[in-house]
Amino acid sequence: MTVEIHHYAADRLPEIRQALLDIHVEVRHHDFGLTGPFYDVARFDERLSSYASRPGWAATVGYEDGRPVGFAFGVPLGPDTRWWAAMTTPLPDGYAEEDGTRTVALNEIVVRKPWRGRGVAWQIHEAWLAQRKEERVTLLVNPAAGNGAVLARYEAWGYRKVGDQQPFSDSPVFASMTRPVRQR
Template identity: 45%
Template sequence: MTEQATVAIERMDGAAAAKAEGALGLIYAEVFAEPPYNETEDDAVAALRWLSSQLHRATFRAALARTQDGDPVGMAYGWSVPPDTVWWDELTVPVSADMRREDGHRTFGLMELAVRAPWRGRGIARRLHEALLEGNGAERVLLNVQPGSKAAVAAYRAWGYRTIGEARPREAGGNPREVMLLDLRG
């Protein structure tokens, strides 16, 4: 049995993700407590509360990686970017009207992708990414990544993402994020 075979990836809609919130929360809290994120327990609780409020979205998708014993090792989730999104408004340099155009299906927003430290370097992040995007019908994928997360930025670039700008989140004290885009049309 290969190492890759010891981890199963489960695709989920919002209802299934709600049942797996404990696993998603555990992964989030562990991964984002590490540098460069340095999130606190309160940050993780707030992130899980926000996630819970998003599970009702019709286009919500998640992928959860677990060992054969059921231990959660990685997760990814997101949804289609709605026409009234403020995502583009956070860019420090505006982009063209065509780039900003959203119809609720054109762009998939990758909100989080995380793999626990002992499981990194085994291709799990890529498998989560592929499972999350498989069959979603979007033309492109949009994400924000903290520039200090060198491994994440390098992985996204290796998967074909390109940087299209910098965003400064609306919340006070929010760190700038690198905004990346992946064209799925080939």
Template identity: 50%
Template sequence: MSQSQIRVIRLDGSAAASAEDAFRLVYAEAFAEPPYAESDAEVSAAFRRFRAQTRKSTFLGALATTEDGRPVGMAYGYPLGPQTGWWDQLLEPVPEDMRREDGRRTFGLMELAVRAAWRRQGVARRLHDTLLATLDAERVLLNVHPDSEAAVAAYRAWGYRKVGDAHPWPGAPLHDVMLLDLG
């Protein structure tokens, strides 16, 4: 299927919540694969968090679908608040100026995934660009598993740089923390 036959739309929190099944289908398929190998229980936990995240007034999502409405890819996130714990997860501390958050400075890209059959067609880039198109943020922050080589390569190609290593949640494997300056 060509990229032109894939539709990418931007969604606020309530619209994303209404499309939870589509987000979940993409997430469950993509993150069942190595290096993530997420179980059904882990997917369920991710979508309990998703429901809480979509209630944030600043939540933004993007959903890619085929012409007949089949979910192909998804991305979502929101600006980090002053009390975010994201920077506390890094193994090596970063300078205070880098850690400073005010609820607008940094957009946290929580998830970005494309189903296997639609990869390497520019869908991830379209999702990313759609999500960030009207952001009023200085930068974007994300965690990526370093063994997810295609994702790491894509983020680097899009201008992200690694700023550290972190265990983003208790029991998580080590992830690369990457930052994209939007200025």
């Protein structure tokens, strides 16, 4: 299945904010039953605003018949990033050195249930990456999500686990994964 892809920079976030919030609630709360302060819509909105305030933030939204079906967004890791600070696993020397052009963080990728299992997440993911200039992409995934199926999906997309991290005191311990932006 192919969806219509639209790209958004931070200055256009007001156009899509409510759609992102609605999809977050539908998928995270209703489909996956994720509750608690970390998954609260207000906390998600705070994180969204924080990410979008950083240079280079961009989102990709997939649409079918004018209806948003999923999204991905993220931001490059600058020299002052705290992204790697929450690692519970030591990283190789130099791995966490960032300059704003080396690594982009995929902060969120979410697809509504009727469009899952149809290649839409992959399409949104690859469309978002096609706009990126960085060398590698990193993401965090709850290894328990989908009884490990979500982690396996990212591995099938070329991501490799580099360790674990807990970026917020009330967040799960996530698997930290990376892959090249452009796969050969």
